Amino acid sequence: MKRVLSLFTLLALALTMFAQTQKKEYKVSGYDGFNASGIFEIELIKGSNEGVIIETEDVQLFEFIKVNVSGNTLNLNYDTSKVPSNLKDKKGKPIKVTVYIKDLVSLNLSGASRLFTNSSFSPEQFEAKISGATSVKGLQINSQSARIVLSGASSITINGNIKTASYEISGASKANINQEIGGLKLSGSGASKIEFNGLFEFAELSLSGAVNLKLLGSGAKRVALEASGACNFDSFDFPVEEMDIELSGVSNAKVFVTKTIGARSNGGSNIAYKGDPQIKSVDISSVSSFKKIN
Structure with missing residues (x-):
């Protein structure tokens, strides 16, 4: 035994x-x-x-x-x-x-990797390409310029300060952006979900497919938004001084504008705004809507 x-x-x-x-x-x-x-x-x-x-x-x-x-x-x-x-x-x-x-x-990064960091990096220029089912968390970038590309079912959480930033987000990607940016150029497509929390001076936003984009934070001076398909845009908690909006398909936009607003919409798209901006131009189709919400 x-x-x-x-x-x-x-x-x-x-x-x-x-x-x-x-x-x-x-x-x-x-x-x-x-x-x-x-x-x-x-x-x-x-x-x-x-x-x-x-x-x-x-x-x-x-x-x-x-x-x-x-x-x-x-x-x-x-x-x-x-x-x-x-x-x-x-x-x-x-x-x-x-x-x-x-x-x-x-x-x-590609494949099915998971990357985590507590470190802060300060390159003059930064570039990232994240694809597949990859996730990035805790990344902090302080740089003059940055270009970040997400595709597939990838995700990123990124912080920091960038003078000029470009984001290209597609597929079923998810992005949580907590940054202070001078100029922002962001394109989203597919079924991407994007949340921005912070501030920027001006931005060009281009959305297609079924993208959801939400802006939170201190606000911006000028924003140009173009959305098609079945996109949803929400900046009710992000004050913008000057904003131009162009929607098509069945997209929806909820915005907070303080100085001037221009709106163009066709298809079955809807624009709701709060604030007391001067309306500089409006071109809305019969099945779309443009209305103020108190």
Whole structure:
């Protein structure tokens, strides 16, 4: 009986050791861009040191994870198609990655990665492309200019101060933007959901499909809005001094305007506004509406 118990104890110990996380450190340097493709759970840490630490449930998985620096970009790739069948129960689980970086100029994520950071980055220019089912949380960017592209079912939460910002959001993407911006150019399509909280001086907003865009915060000097399809726009809690609106399809806009407003609508679109702006021009079709809400 004691022998059987000893065998069970040894077996349990062996299984415990086998199940322990395997960790590997990659000594890489000289990058301010980050590119990841695959299924990863990534923590991005700003500091004076550089390098990558990867953790997996099986040491064999390291063979299918590639880490290298090309130009100024750190590349991380996990090719699950090459993982053997005896590891199939593990290949669909995210690989935990810690990336140490001095500054972040570009970010390119695809696949089904999740990236989290508590760090603030201050490049002169910043560019990000997020696609697939990827999510980014906690990113803070302070820069002169930034271009952020989201597609697929990706999501981002981003903070900071940017002088000139461009957002291109499509598919079923979600964006939570908490920023102070000088000039904003934002295009949304598909079934994207976008929430902006902060302020900007002026903006060009172009929406199509079934996009939902909500503005919150201190407000703006000037906004030009163009929406088609079945979009919904809400800036009732975001005062705008001067606003021009052009809607088509069955889109809806709820706006708060303080100085001047121009409105054009066709199809079955509706515009509701509050405030006491001067109405500089109105062109509304018979099945659309333009009305003030107290």
